[in-house]
Amino acid sequence: MSSRYIxxxxxxxxxxxxxxxxxxxxxxxxVPGDIAEILVYQSGGERSSIQETQIxxxxxxLGLDRPVVVQYLDWAAAAMRGDFGQxxxxxxxxxxxxxxxxxxxxxxxxxxxxxxxxxAVPLGVISAVRQNTWADYLVRxxxxxxxSMPIFFTGVLMLYLLVRFFGWMxxxxxxxxxxxxxxxxxxxxxxxxxxxxxxxAPITRxxxxxxxxxxxxxYVRTARAKGLGEQRVVYRHALGNSLLPVVTFVGWxxxxxxxxxxxxxxxxxxxxxxxxxATAVSQRDYPAVQAMVFVMALxxxxxxxxxxxxxxxxxxxxxxx
Amino acid sequence: MKRIRALVPMLALVLAxxxxxxxxxxxxxxxxxxxxxxxxxxPGRLDIHAESPLSVQQATAGIYSGLLQYDPxxxxxxxxxxxxxxxxxxxxxxxxxxxxxxxxxxxxxxFTAADVKATFDRVLNPxxxxxxxxxxxxxxxxxxxxxxxxxxxxxxxxxxxxxxxxASAWCRIAAKHVLDKHxxxxxxxxxIGTGPFxxxxxxxxxxxxxxxxxxxxxxxxxxxxxxxxxxLVGGPTQxxxxxxxxxxxxxxxPPMRKTQAEELARARGDAVDIYQHPVNTIWIVxxxxxxxxxDKPEMRRAVNLxxxxxxxxxxxxxxxxxxxxxxxxxxxxxxxxPLDEVKKLPGCRQPKDxxxxxxxxxxxxxxxxxxxxxxxxxxxxxxxxxxxxxxxxLRRIGIRGTLKSYESAAGFAVFxxxxxxxxxxxxxAMDTTDPGDVFALVYTTEAGxxxxxxxxxxxxxxxxxxxxxxxxxKRAKLYHELQRHLLQADLSGIPVAxxxxxxxxxxxxxxxxxxxxAYDNNTFMKVWLKx
Numbered sequence: 053m054s055s056r057y058i059x060x061x062x063x064x065x066x067x068x069x070x071x072x073x074x075x076x077x078x079x080x081x082x083v084p085g086d087i088a089e090i091l092v093y094q095s096g097g098e099r100s101s102i103q104e105t106q107i108x109x110x111x112x113x114l115g116l117d118r119p120v121v122v123q124y125l126d127w128a129a130a131a132m133r134g135d136f137g138q139x140x141x142x143x144x145x146x147x148x149x150x151x152x153x154x155x156x157x158x159x160x161x162x163x164x165x166x167x168x169x170x171x172a173v174p175l176g177v178i179s180a181v182r183q184n185t186w187a188d189y190l191v192r193x194x195x196x197x198x199x200s201m202p203i204f205f206t207g208v209l210m211l212y213l214l215v216r217f218f219g220w221m222x223x224x225x226x227x228x229x230x231x232x233x234x235x236x237x238x239x240x241x242x243x244x245x246x247x248x249x250x251x252x253a254p255i256t257r258x259x260x261x262x263x264x265x266x267x268x269x270x271y272v273r274t275a276r277a278k279g280l281g282e283q284r285v286v287y288r289h290a291l292g293n294s295l296l297p298v299v300t301f302v303g304w305x306x307x308x309x310x311x312x313x314x315x316x317x318x319x320x321x322x323x324x325x326x327x328x329x330a331t332a333v334s335q336r337d338y339p340a341v342q343a344m345v346f347v348m349a350l351x352x353x354x355x356x357x358x359x360x361x362x363x364x365x366x367x368x369x370x371x372x373x
Numbered sequence: 374m375k376r377i378r379a380l381v382p383m384l385a386l387v388l389a390x391x392x393x394x395x396x397x398x399x400x401x402x403x404x405x406x407x408x409x410x411x412x413x414x415x416p417g418r419l420d421i422h423a424e425s426p427l428s429v430q431q432a433t434a435g436i437y438s439g440l441l442q443y444d445p446x447x448x449x450x451x452x453x454x455x456x457x458x459x460x461x462x463x464x465x466x467x468x469x470x471x472x473x474x475x476x477x478x479x480x481x482x483x484f485t486a487a488d489v490k491a492t493f494d495r496v497l498n499p500x501x502x503x504x505x506x507x508x509x510x511x512x513x514x515x516x517x518x519x520x521x522x523x524x525x526x527x528x529x530x531x532x533x534x535x536x537x538x539x540a541s542a543w544c545r546i547a548a549k550h551v552l553d554k555h556x557x558x559x560x561x562x563x564x565i566g567t568g569p570f571x572x573x574x575x576x577x578x579x580x581x582x583x584x585x586x587x588x589x590x591x592x593x594x595x596x597x598x599x600x601x602x603x604x605l606v607g608g609p610t611q612x613x614x615x616x617x618x619x620x621x622x623x624x625x626x627p628p629m630r631k632t633q634a635e636e637l638a639r640a641r642g643d644a645v646d647i648y649q650h651p652v653n654t655i656w657i658v659x660x661x662x663x664x665x666x667x668d669k670p671e672m673r674r675a676v677n678l679x680x681x682x683x684x685x686x687x688x689x690x691x692x693x694x695x696x697x698x699x700x701x702x703x704x705x706x707x708x709x710x711p712l713d714e715v716k717k718l719p720g721c722r723q724p725k726d727x728x729x730x731x732x733x734x735x736x737x738x739x740x741x742x743x744x745x746x747x748x749x750x751x752x753x754x755x756x757x758x759x760x761x762x763x764x765x766x767l768r769r770i771g772i773r774g775t776l777k778s779y780e781s782a783a784g785f786a787v788f789x790x791x792x793x794x795x796x797x798x799x800x801x802a803m804d805t806t807d808p809g810d811v812f813a814l815v816y817t818t819e820a821g822x823x824x825x826x827x828x829x830x831x832x833x834x835x836x837x838x839x840x841x842x843x844x845x846x847k848r849a850k851l852y853h854e855l856q857r858h859l860l861q862a863d864l865s866g867i868p869v870a871x872x873x874x875x876x877x878x879x880x881x882x883x884x885x886x887x888x889x890x891a892y893d894n895n896t897f898m899k900v901w902l903k904x
Contacts, residue, residue: 083783090782092502093789103789106502141417142577143559152577208609214617215640221617224603226579318607323578327606331415331578334782 061360065353072349073131076342077124086116087140087336114140116338127342136343141335146343149328154347157317157324159229159236161309163244164251165302172252173298176259181286183264191256198253203312207246207319214242226323243316250312251305258301262294296366303359307352400883404596406902408882410622411605411614415578420558421545422496425504427626427802427891430542432581435570435600435896436479437545438590440470440489440525441536443893448886449806451540455484455567455590456525465532465843468539472523476590478548479571486519491549493517493527505543505804508821513538532841537805542892569595569898579604596901616640621879624887624895627754628652628874631691637877647877649693651703653803653890655811656694656869658763659788659796659825666744667794667825670863675735676795677720677867678728679770680763686870689759694870697721699856700808701871704889708808708849710856718860720867732770743771749793750776751784760797788824796824800872806889808852812836815866816859825865831858 088110092103111117115126130137136146179191201209215221222242227235266272267290275285314326321327325344332340414428421433441459444452453459456470476484496507497514513535515528529535538544547558548565555563564572567590570583581602585595603620605611612633614620618641623629629637634647660667660676667673682696695701697716700709715721719728736743750760757778764774774795779787787793801822803810814820817836818828832855839851878885881903888894 084779084787089786089789093785143418149577211609211613215613219617219640221613221619224580224605224614224619225601226576319610321579321603321605321607321610323576323604327415327578330606331417334780335417336782 057364058361061357065357068353069350072353073128073342073346074124076345076349077127078120080336080338080341081120083336086111087114087338088116090336091140127339131343131346136346137339139332139337139340141332141337141340146339149340150325150343150347153323153325153328153344156226156228156322157310157313157326158351160240160244160247160313160317160322160324161306163240164247164309165306167244167248168252168255169302171248172255173259173295175252176256177263177286177291179256179260180263180267181282191260195253195256198249198251198256201250203247203250204315204319206249207243207316210242210246211319222320224321226321239320239322243313243320243322246316246319247309247312251309254305255298255301258298259294262297263290266290266294296363299366300359300363303355303362306355307348310348310351400903402596402884402899402901403903404598404901406597406904407599407601408597408621408897408900408902409601409603410620411611411625412581412602413611413625413627414606415604416581417577418559419561419564419575421543422492422503422506422547423501423557423559430892431625431895432575432602433545433564433566433572434542434568434892435583435595435898436564436568436572437547437566438568439540439542439545440472441540442896443540443542443888445894445896445899446884446886448888448894451536454540455489455546459536466529468527468529468535469520470525470527472525473590474523476567477588478551478567479565479586480548480551482548482550484546484548484567485522486525487522488549489525489546490517490519491552492546495547495552496544506538506541509538509541509804510544532843534807534809534840537807541805542888542890542895543804569896570600573599591898595898597897600897612636615645615877618644618879621882622885623877624885626652626891628693628876630755631693631875634875634877641877643880645877645879647875648887649873650876650887651695651701651889652800652872652874653704653806654800654872655699655701655803655815656759656798656800656872657796657815658867658869659793659799660865660867661791661794661825662828662865663791663826664794666739666746667865669739671735672739672744673863673865673867675732675770676767676772677864678732678735679725679766679772680720680867680869681725681766682721682869683723684766685759685762689755689762690870690872693873693875695873696870697860697868698871699811699859699868700852704803704806704871705808708852710853710860715856715860720860729769736771740771743773745773745775746794747777748774748795748797749784749787750778750797751781751799752778753781753784756798763797791824791826793824798869803890804892808848809836809840812855813840816864823866827865829858829862832862 088107091110092106115123127137134147138144139146139149142149175191179188182188211221222239223235226239229236267286272285272290275289310325313324314330317324317326318330329341329344332344412428412431414426416426416428416432418424419429419433421430421437438454440454440456441451442454444450455473455476457473459468459470461468472486478484494517495501496503497511501507513529513533515530518526520526546567551563551565557563561572561575569586569589571586573584574580574582583600585598589595603614605614615623615637637645638647658676658680660673662668686692686694686696695703698709698712702709702712722728748760748764750756760776764776767774776797788796801814813836814822816827817823817833835851835855835858839848839855842848842851876887883901883903885900886894
């Protein structure tokens with residue numbers, strides 16, 4: 053991998069992140085109702101001069117009365133120093149919220165990817181090497197089911213079935229992995245499974261189609277002609293080359309997972325970034341929403357950057373593209 | 374379907390038993406154990422004086438005490454709390470409270486009258502936004518004085534139903550030294566009260582935990598060692614937690630629907646009591662009186678006539694509600710007009726044919742081709758279902774509505790600013806059981822939730838007179854007159870029903886009695902666990 057390639061990718065990273073941050077900032081302010089109005093009217097009050105004064109005061113306190121460009125520049129300058137401001141809702145630094153919530157969501161995302169890969173890649177291989185057999189059909193039906201069921205449905209169904217058949221549901225009290233790995237996994241494994249079921253479907257299908265393409269290539273035929281066993285041909289020679297697009301896909305999904313996590317975190321009562329984001333959005337807690345979406349964008353872009361490097365390393369042709 | 378039908382009598386029996394037998398009345402209380410239940414949202418900020426969501430009140434309920442409270446064992450009665458007794462002057466304008474001695478804050482500091490004065494100076498400060506306690510007391514109270522370390526005196530601007538406000542779950546006493554130190558009560562570390570429980574832990578987005586206050590001023594209380602409130606935002610998660618036995622109680626917003634209660638009854642059987650209970654909340658349809666077409670009183674009358682409250686309650690509340698009434702007799706007794714009388718009034722009477730025909734004529738008079746309008750609704754609970762059914766009913770008379778839904782908090786901002794023509798459905802919860810609450814909240818010119826800008830001098834006058842009337846019978850008469858007048862006026866806030874809901878408590882949870890507002894009786898002061 054050439055240093056020029058790395059430098060170019062890194063340079064593209066910066067304007068992309070900047071663009072994302074501007075987009076987050078502007079979109080949030082286009083949503084009707086700001087925090088000042090919400091704080092004043094949340095108890096169902098009616099507009100009056102007192103309410104209007106209170107709204108003006110809150111806007112002044114929070115700096116919302118300044119032009120949006122000034123607000124953005126202030127925010128961006130502080131964000132570069134790692135200061136995302138104070139949460140309007142929780143009245144504490146947003147960095148504290150991020151420190152508390154981000155690791156939990158990352159853990160859930162990682163667990164999801166691990167489960168999905170452990171499950172989806174072997175299924176894709178089975179489906180490809182046993183093409184058009186009952187095993188292939190079964191795997192394809194499973195994939196279609198995973199793709200057709202939205203995560204919220206899978207999550208609620210899972211919760212319902214656990215309670216219905218075992219009279220049990222995952223623990224409601226969150227315990228960190230460092231405090232008790234077992235208790236932590238008891239809670240996180242279920243939302244991870246619900247998400248993994250969803251994302252494993254495209255991984256399975258992609259593995260299958262790529263493997264089908266690769267095992268028809270000359271070098272695989274040569275390997276077979278040399279008398280190598282089928283397992284060795286598939287796993288040693290074909291699978292590695294089929295997984296390149298899968299790696300890209302998983303990277304892309306890894307970033308998207310943080311966004312999708314909102315729903316499963318609410319269903320399974322996981323106090324991660326997703327559930328915090330949902331509350332912050334509903335209350336127009338701008339600093340918290342901006343920081344959380346920014347972190348999501350950062351993770352998404354970061355993973356994609358790593359995937360690009362990985363891809364270039366795995367496939368030497370990429371560096372010249 | 375057959376199984377569901379078969380469960381209905383069982384559920385009815387469970388309800389009857391639950392209502393007939395207050396939980397744990399006949400057993401000897403035992404100490405120990407932890408109560409588990411849930412908060413429907415993450416409160417974020419915890420200042421009981423400055424916030425208004427139920428989630429905040431619920432998160433801090435057991436931490437603080439009031440001067441007075443609604444009796445945990447008989448939630449209709451006002452009982453002493455930090456004030457052991459009180460007196461009122463003959464003109465009803467001066468109240469003197471004599472405080473308990475020897476009470477300590479959770480951090481060991483002594484409680485005195487200075488704390489009471491600091492609390493009420495704070496909520497009565499015109500510059501301080503106090504949407505619950507302050508909003509109730511500011512129009513009533515002229516001054517608060519600490520006469521000595523154990524006596525506090527309130528002077529009122531006029532005679533008023535002051536005690537229900539002082540007993541309100543929002544008017545809790547905060548420590549002066551805590552307010553001085555933290556400036557407000559927003560953070561967990563500022564939760565220093567005199568209540569039966571100490572604030573132990575707030576795991577944001579997940580859990581609020583209280584632990585027993587061993588120095589509580591009522592000897593022997595509380596019985597349980599602690600309370601855990603899980604923050605469960607999703608409806609399916611709340612129901613799953615109830616079915617799996619992870620929570621012992623459902624006594625918060627939103628209540629269970631009947632179908633959920635039936636599902637729970639199937640899952641938990643004899644282990645739980647399921648009961649139907651009022652939420653002290655009225656469902657209102659708002660029309661803006663200063664915007665067409667509802668600037669015409671006859672158009673408002675047409676809507677009032679066309680709405681079939683019985684159908685709305687039957688289909689969207691699964692029967693759990695009291696249709697038509699402005700006051701619910703279950704909540705305020707004889708202050709409410711008898712329901713038999715209410716049911717005969719135009720708009721409420723059944724069958725609807727006559728009212729619908731009349732409504733059609735009124736609409737046709739102003740809009741021969743009918744009228745199209747945008748109808749606002751907050752997308753919370755089952756509001757969208759309610760709104761859809763309402764629009765179907767209005768279509769029959771030529772009012773063709775298109776729904777515009779708002780996310781919860783943004784909706785309130787839109788309503789508050791008056792940026793709507795019609796609000797399809799909005800529940801308003803009462804803070805106390807005083808009959809005057811609903812009029813002061815929705816119907817007077819200055820009412821906080823008079824979003825449709827309704828103004829009727831007679832309503833203002835009757836509300837004011839009833840509020841100041843010390844004689845109970847005369848006061849009831851005034852409220853009857855007010856209700857009769859409102860039910861036949863061309864209102865902007867059309868009452869659809871008093872909402873009720875289904876709740877449950879685990880049978881091992883003893884001595885729990887639901888409060889008459891969503892905010893009361895959630896301190897768990899006298900609750901104990903059988904096992």
